[in-house]
Amino acid sequence: MSSSPRHPATAPSGLSDAVAEDLALYREKFRRRLPESLDELQGPAKGVVELPLHMAWSGMTSYDLGKPRQRIGLYRTVLHEGLRDDLPRYLNQDLLLELWPVLRTLVGRSVRAVREDAFPQLAFRPRAAA
Numbered sequence: 001m002s003s004s005p006r007h008p009a010t011a012p013s014g015l016s017d018a019v020a021e022d023l024a025l026y027r028e029k030f031r032r033r034l035p036e037s038l039d040e041l042q043g044p045a046k047g048v049v050e051l052p053l054h055m056a057w058s059g060m061t062s063y064d065l066g067k068p069r070q071r072i073g074l075y076r077t078v079l080h081e082g083l084r085d086d087l088p089r090y091l092n093q094d095l096l097l098e099l100w101p102v103l104r105t106l107v108g109r110s111v112r113a114v115r116e117d118a119f120p121q122l123a124f125r126p127r128a129a130a
Helices: 017-032 068-081 086-090 093-103 109-118
Strands: 048-050 062-064
Touching (some): 062 068, 068 109
């Protein structure tokens, strides 16, 4: 199932024009990096991943996907710093879908909003009561 993430980024109402414009530009930066579909995310699901310095410029460069904290750290870094070609290379669709309920609370509001707007399967859904 393909989603079209090509709709313009919008800023919330109630902000000054300058702040709203800055927020819209920031969101547009993330929107332009999106793949056409989550199906494109064919990155590794296990093993150790080495990130290039353009993404891991301020922290770890090596992540063990077998360690939950490192797995979350890798995905958070790639979602914030990765370029368009990086996302399919370093992210795995199944892992992203599995991690998203926690990951969405750890990424910035713009990163979360852009992805959830583009890919409905990432949109937050409260868990049903047991």
